[in-house]
Ligand SMILES: Nc1ncnc2c1ncn2[C@@H]1O[C@H](COP(=O)(O)OP(=O)(O)O)[C@@H](O)[C@H]1O
């Protein structure tokens with residue numbers, strides 16, 4: 001038994017690394033701490049190493065280096081006590097086609113060492129709208145219902161730390177809504193949740209904190225609100241009627257840049273700021289008699305952020321020579 | 323320790339067998355009956371006894387062993403291959419259950435089924451020919467040990483196999499030749515000296531001989547050699563299973 005120390009993190013990862021037998025380096029020594037009761041989103045493009053990270057913690061992938069502890073229990077040395085507290089909904093739908101819904105969920109509960117509890121299982125299945133299907137064979141269910149079954153299996157032993165690997169990939173609107181309701185309900189009961197996604201909106205909607213992972217490196221961990229500020233930047237590009245040799249002094253108060261040999265004026269601004277500065281810029285330009293033929297705005301996408309972050313990261317590692 | 327987890331897997335496997343219960347019992351019974359008709363009656367009418375034992379009874383231990391060998395390998399290999407193939411192995415790998423417990427559950431379930439099959443064949447055989455059992459307790463013990471050993475071997479094949487074809491090929495390539503050439507239907511004393519020596523390298527000879535000893539009080543080799551061979555076979559399988567789990571061989575990446 002662990003000491004009920006409120007400061008023990010739900011998940012503490014140090015230097016966790018994975019190089020697959022094929023030689024692919026899926027994780028480069030990742031460090032991460034997730035506090036008890038937190039909802040943490042791992043955000044990253046396909047192939048970033050999200051699934052590898054989760055699988056290395058859960059025991060499905062053997063790490064090449066580093067450690068992970070779940071509520072203070074080492075996932076390799078004290079794997080029994082660590083795993084009892086973990087629930088995992090994997091990315092792929094892996095189910096036993098010939099089993100019934102009820103049987104497969106009861107199987108999961110006892111596999112994790114919990115005594116049978118028909119009342120708990122019934123409530124779980126009702127919450128996931130699976131109760132009416134309890135005697136159906138899993139192969140008779142739709143994809144969405146199968147995913148609900150996987151969630152029920154993961155929750156069957158009442159875990160304190162739940163991993164949801166791309167929970168909404170290919171999921172219909174109903175299930176998406178139910179899933180988020182469920183996640184909120186679990187959080188109220190104190191369950192810590194780590195989910196992965198490659199949709200920024202999803203991370204924004206659900207998570208307290210977001211970790212951005214790319215090419216096996218956790219390049220940024222931020223409060224969701226802080227990250228959103230960085231993400232909420234837009235670029236305004238004005239195609240000038242006459243090219244400018246340099247920026248006029250009258251426009252000094254805006255963060256401007258010239259592009260395309262002075263044919264374009266580029267302004268980057270924060271959409272969430274009180275005043276974006278766009279109307280005043282246009283007024284000032286008209287006062288200075290700087291005309292423009294066309295304009296467009298562009299939201300900095302997740303892709304841009306990744307490219308930016310990965311680039312910065314490469315520069316940093318190159319500089320430190322590691 | 324996670325006895326509930328072991329029991330969960332054991333029950334899951336037994337339920338899987340339960341779904342095909344009748345076919346899995348009817349098939350060995352029909353096969354055994356065919357062997358009795360062909361070997362026991364047709365050949366047995368020409369070859370009345372082997373070492374003082376009526377030929378029909380003489381082939382009973384070999385027939386039981388043959389069926390148990392194929393059943394064990396089929397069930398145990400399929401039991402672990404399926405979750406690997408379907409991806410449901412993720413749950414076993416992430417559960418608070420030790421490798422030893424996992425093997426106990428899978429192999430225990432497959433061995434239970436093999437023992438049932440063995441008993442059914444013994445009962446079927448008794449219909450065709452009254453077969454004496456000289457050492458009933460030793461017979462039961464040998465039956466159980468063989469079931470466990472064969473199932474461990476099957477489990478290894480299931481972990482090793484990467485396709486259904488590989489799953490099928492070992493029984494065909496290994497089990498039948500070794501069993502047929504291992505004296506299931508004859509005594510190796512009946513072979514020319516050269517072939518008798520070659521046959522002594524076949525591990526199944528020792529198993530059949532030992533099993534036959536529990537029925538008739540004598541075998542081709544001493545009971546000690548038979549027990550030694552069984553223990554060696556069991557030990558090798560256990561060592562390989564242990565190594566597989568420690569390295570995650572074909573179970574984890
Ligand atoms: N079993 C495996 N063997 C070899 N390479 C793998 C394996 N699983 C994943 N990879 C590789 O590791 C990298 C990270 O994959 P993954 O963790 O699945 O990323 P994500 O979940 O973020 O999409 C990818 O380049 C992927 O091709």
Ligand SMILES: [Mg+2]
Nearest residue numbers: 050051052091
């Ligand atoms: Mg993934």
